[in-house]
Amino acid sequence: MTDQENRTADRASALPAVADRATFQAELDKLRVREKAHTREGDAIAAARRRLPMVEVAADLELTGPDGPVTLLEAFEGRSQLIAYYFMWHHGHPAAEQCEGCTWVTTQVEELSYLHSRDITYAVFCQGPYEASRRYRDFMGWDVPWYSAVPSQDVLLVGRHVGMMHLVCYLRDGDRIFETYWTTLRGVEAMDYSYALMDLTVYGRQELWEDSPSGWPRVQGTPADHVRLRSNGRPIPQWSRLEAGRSDDLTPRP
Template sequence: MNTAHRITDRAAYQAELDALRIREKAHTHEGDAIAAARRRLPMVEVDAAAKLIGPDGPVTLLETFEGRRQLIAYYQMWHTGHPAAEQCEGCTFFNSQVRELSYLHVRDITYATFCQGPYEESVRYRDFMGWDVPWYSAAESIDVLMAGRGRFMLACYLRQGDRVFETYWTTGRGVEVMDQTYGLLDRTVYGRQEPWEDSPAGWPRADNIARTNGRPTAQWPRLEAGRSDDLASGR
């Protein structure tokens, strides 16, 4: 047994957990305060007519709201012409965890993936993965919509009539809001097991959770289930 694992009785264990809980609650309250500040940010108008490609062909950014007041869009990275095994493991990790959309819909919010690559090729990836979120190619309008920001991005929009406004965006670790895996791992004794973490000496470390044996990790169960990962047109 690793000596960093101290063993105590339940009373001593609970006393230390109670002290940590004070910090956890403070963290939660600070998160609430940050969210309140986020709701008060100014917004910037974006081109409501920006062109995207969906299942029925060209659509506008405005149309991707599906009539709802707000839109959350995740900008999936794409390596055009590359096989499924070489597609972005980070985007696959985050996008694969946004599944039940009814709770967003009841708040008048649409969630959609805006892929940075061509529609026909990338939607085959969505289908291979078994995702059912609305999927669009934003390739033709990527310079307008992403405006030079991060390689992958999560953005929030507000519709007022026929006008569209961007109200928030984030990238990097900001997109962790999309997943529950890291949150659950953070509650375990070994954490995420990533090199940057502050853990006791001797704690296990692991390779990138999002890629396993040369593929985005979540692809393996799909292949084992017999799904085809062929993204080529007409095959």
């Protein structure tokens, strides 16, 4: 049997109980109470986030962009706020061995006009050299602003684990810049919609840590295998790029 046939067979025995419409709706109504409480708590957490103090960051910290060195201030593109995603980078490794987690979340961020309408710039600050990482961005077909944070990443991520994914929010007051919030690991799921949609389905994300009924399908392999975000040795969305004829050669051109 093919992998798809095996998955279909596994799921044939993993089914919720069947109920009539009235029973189904009654159970959903009970769950809706918890969902609404979760939404209200999320709103309360966001309100607390807006009341955090902020810390000043040097506006002249150097990044590398398409035309060479730029400052952190210039990365704002004239807007008052900046959201920067610090993309992990495995220096000297081919595209297939780049971070599947960073590829996952960056693939989700496409339309920036809604952010721009609120005076927010979004950009990727890659923790690797500009030329090789830009070629990865081009291979993936991403249009988001892209910089290398290497010249200043130890200062930009002071007190944190350089080399790990981070999502950082900044505020500009004239020519002064302040950091207002940062998160990492599962906090970067704020960028994702695929997992959010999976969470609505009966089988969820199908990950090992989830609390699901016995027999529910799971992504096979240990968490260390990263299989949930990889397929046949590559981050999942790379395969469609290869099929479209794009080169995943990251070697900088002379």
